């Protein structure tokens with residue numbers, strides 16, 4: 550999960566990194582009330598979208614007074630940057646910059662450990678620097694059992710010709726590494742990390758990518774994730790630990806399955822047969838009848854659904870649990886117009902027996918290909 554810049558600043562502050570907090574506005578009215586409360590200008594107004602290059606796209610602007618803050622904020626709120634509509638702006642004090650540098654820690658799959666990347670030249674795309682001046686980038690592997698040591702900072706500062714900053718760099722490295730480890734990051738980047746005119750460092754932009762598998766540990770991230778989500782069915786599905794994915798607006802087939810591979814192959818084959826999927830739901834592993842019932846209910850909330858295809862390859866997920874959940878859902882009145890059910894794997898026979906008690910017509914399929922043939926038949930019926 551990628552965080553927005555203002556969320557990265559919240560973490561920077563939590564870990565004592567030199568970063569300024571600010572205000573977030575998502576409407577012109579909010580901009581007005583924020584600007585009335587600001588006494589020190591200039592400030593910077595920054596588009597909150599998950600992409601770099603906001604500066605170049607006009608998404609980062611200096612405002613000298615309250616009027617400018619409102620007008621520039623409104624302009625930025627109307628922008629679309631790299632296909633992402635700007636829904637929020639971040640307002641933060643303008644910093645007098647003497648030098649822009651780059652710092653990140655990534656989880657490196659090749660070396661299988663965190664790698665620290667530093668360049669005394671930052672602010673612009675690090676890939677540009679890597680292409681033109683690879684010698685200006687320092688990369689250091691961090692041994693997880695040792696963490697950041699003074700020599701890391703001393704090496705970086707000496708190599709980059711800024712030995713006077715070694716102390717401050719050490720402080721930033723240690724705090725960023727603690728954040729990276731404790732928050733289960735895949736990436737924690739500060740670009741630019743600036744030297745201010747007064748000689749102190751400041752983090753002016755943050756990009757943080759958190760390991761999705763760790764979200765269960767971090768309430769704060771789950772709240773941010775849900776705040777950024779506007780589709781109520783995605784949110785409702787999350788309450789039951791399901792992944793709900795809208796597919797095609799014009800589609801009318803909903804698919805429930807256990808695993809993303811199964812879902813993708815279902816979408817592919819249904820599309821190849823000339824039909825269109827509107828939504829899919831991934832049950833994950835080991836869903837109980839109670840949760841299956843909720844999954845069916847959630848999928849049928851979309852009025853466009855004409856046919857429901859449940860495609861289960863039961864391993865940890867048991868076919869009898871699935872069938873019981875589907876049976877209960879239909880008894881509660883959650884019935885699709887057309888229904889195709891494929892049950893394979895653990896407790897298949899029990900599952901089919903339970904499902905045969907369902908009081909609406911069900912087309913039973915032997916495998917995915919047969920399932921798609923039955924879908925084709927039913928959609929033409």
Ligand code: ADP
Nearest residue numbers: 593601602603604642643644672740741753754
């Ligand atoms: P992006 O990386 O998406 O372009 P940044 O937040 O890095 O966005 O901003 C782009 C540039 O704007 C920075 O390199 C810096 O020069 C300037 N900038 C960003 N935040 C501030 C700030 N608080 N004060 C002064 N200048 C800033």
Ligand code: MG
Nearest residue numbers: 601740741754
């Ligand atoms: Mg940046």
